[in-house]
Amino acid sequence: MKRLLAIMVGTLAGLVFAGCSSQPSAEEVVVYVSEDQVFSEPILKDFEAATGIHVKAVYDTEEAKSTGAMNRLIAEKDNPQADVYWANEPIRAEVLKQKGIAAPCASPNAAGIPDQFKDPQGCWTGFSARARVLVVGKNVKAPPSSILDYTDPRWKGRGVIANPLFGTTTSQVAALFTLWGDEKAKDFMVRMKANGTELSTSNGESADLVAAGNFDFSLVDSDDVVNRMKQGRPVAMIYPDQRGDEVGCMIVPNAVVLIKGAPHPASAKRLIDFLLSKETERKLAFAECAQIPLHAGVETPPEVKPIEGLKTMRINYAEVARKMQDIQPFLKEWAGL
């Protein structure tokens, strides 16, 4: 008994020591990341290798799986632990700005990014975007080409969409509200539901359901589709609403935010510069997420359409963020909550 106790105490002491003994780096930066870890982690490792600054990251999950990075940032507002927030869409960055958690930061690498994808006060800057696209089963004949196809009786019960309370789907719906006005947008949503559109928990799940043949199409992020295509799943990607009179596809850039009161401001600015560089955009274009560079002239692989080649939705992200808050009660009811 005494020997067993001694072994246990010794082991526990060892564990405590191991847990405590992480060597403090000379320089470090703490980044909270909402971009998928699979894609963001290699970029952060490259930053570490290039600068010697140790990166400590908090990664996020898909929105519907758990609470995560945004909630931590908001909860930690009075004593920030994070230096930088890497948002996977600018709406979250806007929310942080509205809550007074973002600080202005002017990076020289932001110069080449179009103003449409930056906060005028410099509280967030967009880079490496996804497009909101239609993932379509390869066997689907005469596939849909517009988000309005969600209301087309031809596709009754064959469409699925991620829960509009979370993530980029919320942003998309809020964007439609700003473009069309409340009445038309609500009507669209109601008719979409009446046309038998099902809800999934996430864009990834939507893509999987289409790949599995449960549904014919879904509105998801472009990286979800490219990912499934590279896995050899039977899906294709369609950029919706590209005709002259149509709204265009929504562009969802990543956004980087300097946290107000960041514990390591100098390292934070270096990381922001790194993330906003053309080289990072090139890497993210060639990665499985296949994201669209916002800087002009960045090399891209064949499956990534350059931004100049797309008809994009003309929206103001700040307005979309505000609208998103307004329509939450409607969305709750629509989603059945």
Added chain:
Amino acid sequence: MVKRAVLILAVAVLLVAGLAPVAAMFVRSLDVDGQFSLANYESLLVSGRQWTLLANSLALASLTTILALAIGVPLGVLLGRTDLPLRRALAVLFTVPLLVPPYIIAVSWFDVLGPQGFLSQISAVAAEHAAAWLFGLWGNVLVLTSVFTPVVMLLTMVYLKTVNPRLEEAGKLAAGWCRVLWGITLPLVWPGILLAAVLVFLLAFGELGVPMFLRFSVFPVESFTQFTAFYNFGAATAAAAPMAGVTLLVFALERALVHQGTVHIRFAPQGDAASVIRLGRYRRPLGLAAIALCFLMVAAPLVALVARSMSVGAYAEAFAKAGDSLVRSIEYAALGASLLAILGFLLGYMIQDRALKGWPTVDWLTIFLFALPGSVIGIGLISLWNRPATNFVYGSFLIILLGYVAQYAGVTSRITAAILGEIPPSMEEAAQLAGARWPRRVLLITAPIARRGLVGAWLGGYIFCLRDVGISIMVYPPGQDTLPVRILTRMANGTPELIAALCVVMVLCALVPLAVLGLLLKWRGTAR
């Protein structure tokens, strides 16, 4: 004096770790735009939809509990008291779903019953019907039953040890085993069955990941949505508040149904081994039935998981991409379990001994904290501990341990209280009369006698800490995530093979200490 001080200290630890963060969140929920307001609570009552969601959650929890009891109690009897073949292996296998985040089990069932699942390779029509059935109340019930039946099974096995064999033997003189089990044994273990029902009900009621995946709207969604979509902590806490009401109701029911409550049990006299029920000609058919049930409930979804992970390089990639979080998970779970075992011992002692006034409140508090969503506790911990003065806690893994203590103290305290009931009071009294003060007699007499039970409490704490996501994801220090968190963060775009491999690794993490312990105990038994 020392006894009282130590027990009060244990309660204080529970209050600081668990009650304080929740109280902070509750205070926050009463603040709307800087003013005191009940608006967050009023909006809950006004919405008709909330009552529908509550009804859904109650239906899901009730059906899961009933099924888990219907399967788990007979299983516990078969595996714990009979000569069923392969009973030890089956007991381990049935426990496996408890070790994996329930969401993963739901995904595995989808892999079996979904349109492209294994069933579709046998019959496409059957797969179509199965898939439709899976996405609804009964699909959720199936998944949660397979996850939580081990709770009932294990508690039944523990409580069966409390039955004095003489009572059964007296019954055997007049009737067969079936009548004895039904008329004597099961009524005696009724408090344990009730405890299992309480735990399963609360776990199923609070479950969110599975219903969201299987598209069934449940009550916890409201709290979750307030966090994730609205970032409204006050409303999120208010939405979680009904958990307090549900726990109180369940508790009151438990105490009304069992006079002493489920914590106070007396084990069979020392040295009396319960007789093994010989199944005779039923041994083979019951054995086959248990194996078939194991296949249906456990093996089918897990085989799907393992099969998916069997790709070249999946495990290599798993260790490369998550090796560090795996090591941390084991470290934190081991430390957490040790803290919980000590705290659980003291709280369990206090509850079993009724050593302090207000022990029922402490008992209820531990169960209430167990039932609360991890995000509520997590945000509460952040608001309390994220200050410059306490950064040495918040910025380290200690905050995760605090979260474990808050959420899982109920597990170890209840297991310990049950085990301490094994010891006749005269053991400690004899030590007292021999001149030993409380610390000496507890450390040298009570704890050693209860050691197997304490190890069981440690293992229970280890399993819950290892599989924890709700607390860990909210408070882990940057760069120090645990394996379940890593699985979830990688799930969006990690390959299915990698995710499956990570889950298998997680199961092994939980099973290995069990196996090592089993071998150690066997070796010590032989050595003596």
Added chain:
Amino acid sequence: MNAVALDSVSKSLGGKPVVRDFTLAVPPGERLAILGPSGCGKTTVLRLLAGLLAPDGGSIEISGQLVAQDGRNLVEPEDRGVGMVFQDLALWPHLSVRGNLEFGLKAKGVRRSERQSRMARMLDLVHLTDYAAARPAELSGGQQQRAALARALVTQPKVILMDEPLSSQDRELRLELRTEITRLQELIGFTLIYVTHDLDEAFHIAARVVLMRNGAIEADGTADETRRHLTSTSPSWLP
């Protein structure tokens, strides 16, 4: 000075009076039996003496020291210098016989050499020297009894309390152990308070027998006096 003195002691358990106005003085070195039917309160009296319960009223003295009064214990059980053999013996299963004996000596801070000699003497007295390393589960019923007695005696208490220790033993063993208990008491000279419901046992072991009924003393006298009282009253609980 009495070894044990109870003065108007009362105790209720679960709202029911279990010991009522109990007054008893036991001189040092006496062998006293408390005899009575099940539920009459005799075990409660022992537990009050041991300090495992506090009296609701009255006072208790042990070796002239006031240990309980005014509804509370003034001296904790571990400091009363009282040894007890429980009905279930309460031998600690994880310790050997030697370990069971040594526990109390260590708790009282007795030095190693003194501990060794006391244990050796006690084991010899109870004829368990060859079983010092055995665990309680490895001993026979009679050996367990002797081990429990040795454990109670090894710390040299002034008073030994025994709560129906032989009730689960067969007749032959009971006879043997009764003799053993009497022999040890005469040899060592401790005060013995022995609780039983067995007439024969009470008369064999004790020089003085206290008869209890419904929480109170019904008779108190020598074995012969008590025997006569019982013959004249013929209580229903007697066989």
